[in-house]
Structures are given as C-alpha cells and as structure tokens.
Amino acid sequence: MNPSDPSRRQFLTAAGATAAVTAFPAVLRAQNASNNAILKIGLIGCGGRGTGAASQALSADPNVKLWAIGDAFASQITASLNNLSKFGGKVEVPEARQFSGLDAYQKVIDSGVDVVILTAPPGFRPLHLRAAVDAGKHAFCEKPMAVDVAGVKSVVESAKLAKQKGTTIQHGFCWRFSPNTREGYGKVTSGELGRVISVYGTYLASVPKPSTAIDQRNPEWGDVEWQIRNWMGHGWLSGGPLVEQGIHTVDKIAWAMGDVAPIAARGSGGRAQRDDDGSVWDHYDVAFEYPGGVICHIGQRQFKGAFSEVVDRVYCEKGTLEAPSRVLTKDPAGKVTWAFRDQPENMYQVEHNEWFAAIRAGKELNAGEYMANSTMLGLLAREAAQTGQRITWEEMWQANQDLAPDKVNFGDKLPVPPVPVPGVYKLV
Template sequence: MNSPSLSRRQLLAGTAVTAAVAGFPNLLLGQGANNAKLKIGLIGCGGRGSGAATQALSADPNVVLWAMGDAFPEAIKSSLDGMKGFEGRMDVPAERQFSGLDAYQKVLESGVDVVLLAAPPGFRPQHLRAAIEAGKHVFSEKPMAVDVAGVKSVMESTKLAKQKGVAIQHGFCWRFAPGVRELYGKITSGELGRIYSVYGTYMGSPPKPLQPGMKKDAGMADVEWQLRWWNNFEWTSGGPLLEQAIHTVDKVAWAMGDVAPIAAVGNGGRAYRTDAGNVYDHYNIAFEYPGGVICHLGERQYLGCHTEVVDRIYCEKGTAVAPSTPMVLGLDGKKREWVYRAPAGMEQNMYQVCHNEFFASLRKGEIINTGEYMANSTMLGLIAREAAHTGQRVTWEQMWNSTQDLAPDTLKMGDAFPVAPVPVPGIHKFA
C-alpha cells in the first residue's frame, strides 16, 4: 500500500530528522554482542502490556524488565504482581516505576534498550515518535493510531527509524500464528488461485462491563475519567473496529497481498450500548479492491449473541478458513483438502513467536521495521470506520488527504475534554 504525501502531526514536532539521525541507538547487537543484557521498558501496564512483557522475558534469557510506565500507579502494581516465574529478571524498583501522562518519557530516559508500547492506541503515535527519537528498539501493539493525523505521524517515525537503524516490531499477532501463516502463504503465493472475495468476522463481547461502573465521580476531570474507561471513547481507543477487530481488518489486508484498496462503504451503530461513551458496538463493511474483489467485515460487541472470529477467503481452487484449525475446503465447501498439522516441538503461541523472532533478530544485528505495514493496516481500519460513521463511500485517496485529528497531544490528566457526539451517518462529516 503506497500512501500519498505525508505530513507531520502538528503537535508531535520534535528534533529535526537530520539532528536525530546523529544519535544512533545505544543497542548495537550482532558482531559478538549476543550475550548483552537487554533492558526492557514497558509503557502501558494493562493486560496486553503485561502479556508483552512476559513474552519478552520468555523470548531471551538475557532480557530484564527495567522500567515501567502507566497513566495510573495501580496498573503498575497489578502488572508486577501478575508476572511470575522471572526471579532476578524483574529489576523494577520504585524509582523506575513511573505514573502519569509523562511516564513514557521517564521510561525512555531510564536507560532501557527496548520499549514495549501497549498504552491506549490514542497515544501510540506520540510514544512511538519519542521512542524512535530516543534511539530505542520498539515492539508496538496494534493499532498504530486512532486517526489519520496519527497514521501520518507513524509513517514519518517509520522513516526516521530506518535512518537511525532502530527496529519496529508489530503486534498484529495472527501474522505470527504458525498455522495461519502457512494458510495465508497458500493464498498469497497463488496456490489457491484467484481470490473471489473475503468475509472476516470479529463478533464477541464488550471488553469491559459497560454499566453501571462508567459514571464519572464528582470532582474527577474529563481526561482522567475517559482514560480509566478508554475502550469507550474514540480518541483513546479508536472504537472496537480499530482496537479489537483490527486483527480481522489486518487479515483482509494480508489476504489481498497488502495492496491498497480503492474505497470502502459500510454501516454500523450503537444498539447494545447505552453508556456515556461515543463508540459504536457493531459494523458491517465492504472494501473495494482492484480486480472487482469485494472484502467484507462483520464486527459486533454484544452479550448473549452468537460469537465467532473467522476468516473465510473464497478462492478459485477452494475456500481458506482460519484462524481456528486453519484449513482449505474444496469447491463443495465441505471436503477438507488441507488442514494444518503443528510440527512437533514448534512454538504455536503467536504472541510468543512474535517476541521470539523480534529478540532473535536483534541478537543477529538484523533490524525489523514493520511500521509502514502497521500504519497501512491501521488506515484500512480507519477507512472502514469512517465509511460507516459518515454513511458515504470513502476512497483511499480521501483518507490520506484527510486532516482528521481526534484530540490534541497536550491534554493533561486534570483537563476538561467533553465527549464528542456519537457519529450519525448522513450527518457526521469526515475531516
């Protein structure tokens, strides 16, 4: 996916590229440095961040958790309490536990070599930019941004990372699942012939209880309240299509060879949710691709309903089905022509495979940089969301020409920040 002209996010301007390139990373591996101790910094200490830290520690025996940062101190304590079995490698004293919205800066200044970015995705562009400018290798969770301005910032940070020789590893975890990799290899290699269409689903339950716990306490500022319930607000999470169903969006991109779509149309809304947030709870999207291929996405976060996360790629020589028990069905839609069989002794946990490969590459002195790919898959999620929110057909070119920016990067915990209205198709305008 080749994006049109890029521009910096207005409030993320930092060191000029020419000056930043002069500061090479403090971690230069390969060439005899295979036993160097790697200091890890975790930014965002929720469940996924804690999982990423555990996987990083499991990936390499000479990795130590050195610093942690989160908006809220209780999240750090909970994360530390939940990580077991790494005695002697959890070197995070109180002076390297940082809380507040500036915690990411303090983690970067603490002497870490690698950072794990797992804060709410509204902060991802800002954190990524700071990490790259500081010369740190990065594992970044998905998605990369919640708005177009953020995606453009990520693209620039990716360019800077290439110039500085620092790594960016992605968190689109299904691309590391061995069985799913093997199946998608059959698709992208042309073994299954032409792709006719794709239907991917991500139908699950809301990630948090919605009521009655979302009521804002008297005296609590808007920003703090919204951060404590970050899944429920567009500017912090991007909504369920970006924060959760982005995995299915990414697999649509994967099946289509990561080429740019032409446009998207869609619908969605809030039927189950009655909370004080502003995100939708369901989407149905159609992506238009070159060659007349239409790829469909169905997303829903309801309780008490049918749930599934299934990819169905309809090809000339059969139907590929994933991620559970990856297989190829014959043209009759029933006979299993191929089923994935895990090789004995091969790591199957996709999260662990991701970190195993990341740290192995660093040890070899190889630099992974998946930032551009991550940005494009994030933009694919954004075009889907905006097609549904506006009720319009939105083109890929329109997305890259957009100035959409959902929140300033200068917000403080105690600031007032009213909740934006829930988008109404036909009325909501895309910037």
C-alpha cells in the first residue's frame, strides 16, 4: 500500500459497509453466445505456490492466458515467468504487465484481467480479495484467507458482495478436492461409519527455511521489507505455522464434523527450536469442543530432527477413517474394511478445473463463508493456546483482533512483538 492509499484498518472497516453492485461480468455475458471467450488470468503473489496455481489455472481451460503478474519483489516475477514459459502462447505477460511493489495487486487487477489468483502472504489476502471483488473479478484464494479476526470478517463481507455481483470465489483448502480424500470423508459425513466420537489430526513437519537467512539482511532493507522477505516468521503476515500450514488439518477436522460450529477450544504450545527473528510459535496442541461431547484434537509442530507425520484419524462408532496419504477405514478391531485403490488425481489441478468449469457455465461458486469459518477455526486454536485460556467460538467472532500495521511501506520501522506467553498474552 502506498502512503496515499487508505489504511488497512480503514479498508477493512469499509468492507462492512454496503457497496454498489456492478453488472455481471462481461466475460460471462459474452459466453451466452459463445463459451470460448479468452479468460485473462492475473497472478498476485508469484512464489512457489503462486507459480504452481498459475500452472494449474493454465492447464484447466484451453482458452485462457496469463495476462498480468504481480509480486512485492521483481525477482520473483522473473523466476515465475521462467517456470511458466513451458505454456508458450498461453503466457502473454509483457514487461508493461509485470508489476512489483506493495501496490502490485491493484495494478494486476486494473490490467484488464478476468480472474485473479491470490497467493501473496496471507496477511494481505483480505485486502487483495476485497479489491478483486470490488473490481468484479473471479478470485482464487489460497489458504489461509486471513491471519486475524478483522481479516476474517472482511472475507465474509467480500463473499457477500461477490454473491451480489455474481462472481466466483474458489478456495485453496486443497484436500477437499482430493478424490481419494473426498471419498474417505464421504463415508464419515454420510454417516456410514456412525457418529463421530473424536478426531486426532497431526501436522508434524520440519522447520521451513526462511526465504532469506537472518545474517543476510541487507542494511538498506527496512523492517517491513525484511519481514515480508521472511513472512512465515511473522504473525501479521503468516498467522503462524498452525494457521499457515496446520490449517489444512484444522479444515479437515471441520470437514469431519460436518462444518458445524465448535463450542470452544483450549490448548498449549510454544517456541522451542525456531531461530528466526520473528515471534511465532513452532508447536501447538489444541483440543476443540464440539456439540454432543465430541473432542477433536490437533497436534502441529515444525521441529528439526523429529518424527514427521501428517495423518487424520477420525474415530466413529462403527470404525475409523485414516487419511490423507493412505485413505482407508478400519473396523473397531483394527481390520481394514475399505481402501481407495484408484490412482488419485492431482488435487491442486482439480480445484482449478472445477473453478474454471463453474466460470464457463456461469454457475454460482462462492466458498467465502466456508473459507472464513475454517480460517477462524485455525485462529481459535492459535488464540486458545497462546492465551492459555478456554476461548469460545462466540468470543472469537466478537474479538477486534487486527495484527497488521495500519499502513506499510518497505522502508518502515516495525518492531517485532514479543513471543506470546500464556497467561500474559491477550486476545483483543
């Protein structure tokens, strides 16, 4: 955001106001006569996940072009375009439509694109989504959709506006698109395995490498630029590892529970191995309380030299579902009763295939409310652990938490907040 731009806080506050609704996108009106209109894609945030998402979008439909690209850093743009050059004429991004800087997102949106892929650090996601919806663009939102309560509330308002405008919002909770995982969870949500008794999900991983090592900080970089270059270590940009990475497991807990609202959460965790200059924790253990006395537990950590595992165990009256690397069910005695045998499709490709199919058909696809709820569930887990308190679902939605600075420019000073201490740290 430039100094002359509205502040983030002003922007998120305005997101709750009634907005003028523009007409249904011209590209979809044109498809009533011809379903072969070229869809111009804008990529906002072109690191590894963004480049991957652009690749899947370009593979999802024969009549698409990558039209514009934007990132905080020009070097990311060059690397991304080199990677995407394999698509030949589907990549039509001259230098005039390559935008760098913190205002690149708006320039991409204003460049004449029809759809946008939002894969910048998640702290910017609510801002980017609202700008895309205001402009009448279809949007793909990578997970998580926000890092704080203010951001989640903004996503809810953007989703409402997108419904009024008739534009689509697709989500990046990729396991919901995995055919084998879908089939396995279908056995839970259909009641085939009986009532869910409890869930234990793990996301036990290694420490992610920062994009730039601490001792490589250029003295010319301000705090904001440095933190964006190492965004996973800073809560206002990533939300911390439980929200940024473990959100997949959180979302699958929600899936197993039929996406009903939880009652509350409690948990613990801390910062044991992380050696960056941020203040996010590196391990969490959280229990969610659900109606009917069901307790769902997530264990998440990023440790060096430790056991790694990403497994969902959904315990039901008549058996257990295990996913996602091997998707199978077991009876109460532990005997395998079903296993997915087919070759699963690439879930990242499926999410884009379904998105573009909906756009072409003019079908409603708006995952905004669901995106907000699963993201808030991750925030509930994080806040329960970091405060050391039992926090209810209602208390989370009533909170005023806003982690981001009001305005950001690369050269700004931005002190790193202290590491959260349970019993001291508060949910605002």
